[in-house]
Amino acid sequence: MGKNLSEDLKWRIIYCYQEGFRTTEIAKRLYISKTTVIKVCKIFDKWGCVSDPFVGKPGKRKIFMPKDMQILREIVQEKVDYYLDEFVHKIELQKAAYEQNETLRGYFMYQIEIEYSAEQLIFIDETSKDERSVSCLYGYFYVNNRANKKVVFIRGKCYTILPALTIDGFIAAKIMESSCNKDKF
Numbered sequence: 001m002g003k004n005l006s007e008d009l010k011w012r013i014i015y016c017y018q019e020g021f022r023t024t025e026i027a028k029r030l031y032i033s034k035t036t037v038i039k040v041c042k043i044f045d046k047w048g049c050v051s052d053p054f055v056g057k058p059g060k061r062k063i064f065m066p067k068d069m070q071i072l073r074e075i076v077q078e079k080v081d082y083y084l085d086e087f088v089h090k091i092e093l094q095k096a097a098y099e100q101n102e103t104l105r106g107y108f109m110y111q112i113e114i115e116y117s118a119e120q121l122i123f124i125d126e127t128s129k130d131e132r133s134v135s136c137l138y139g140y141f142y143v144n145n146r147a148n149k150k151v152v153f154i155r156g157k158c159y160t161i162l163p164a165l166t167i168d169g170f171i172a173a174k175i176m177e178s179s180c181n182k183d184k185f
Contacts, residue, residue: 005036010050013040053103076140080147087140123165126180130158 009030016026017037027034043052071094075087082090112121141147160180164172176184 005032005040007050010040013037014044014050017041017044047103047107049103053101076142080141081149082140118167121166122171124162125165126160126162128158128160128179 009032012030013026013032013036016029017023021029023034023037023041026032026037030037040050044050047053068091071091072087075082075090075094079086079090157177158179160176160178162174162176162180162184163170
């Protein structure tokens with residue numbers, strides 16, 4: 001498809017196709033090529049929509065949008081002592097959550113459902129806890145407002161837990177008194 005077709009024209013192709021018209025008839029009626037009709041029909045058969053969810057929008061993407069500013073405000077109110085790279089990482093995570101594609105997620109869940117049963121899935125995660133706190137001398141907050149953060153100044157032992165979760169609950173949990181490295185995991 002050399003030039004981009006409007007979404008309503010793509011849906012018109014699908015409607016004609018479902019009414020029983022042949023691809024050559026649809027191409028003649030809508031003044032488009034037969035190849036375009038075939039491509040739109042293939043996309044519809046595979047994804048259930050007329051636009052391929054893997055293809056992004058053309059053109060340069062804006063770097064910082066109003067939704068990003070709202071996310072940044074929420075993060076600044078929550079964590080005043082973040083470093084700039086931590087802000088960037090948190091914004092990227094939250095943007096990814098906002099931009100999740102329902103079609104692709106549904107396709108992924110469908111593939112998992114076909115290939116595995118619920119009893120075959122095991123989820124492992126690592127978490128650690130200690131009383132140490134790294135304090136920053138400076139923080140970010142709104143203009144002319146002081147950044148406040150309460151911290152605990154106790155240094156204690158670091159505990160790491162590695163639980164394995166299945167449909168029946170936790171089947172294993174390893175608790176260790178240090179950080180977890182690749183070999184221990």
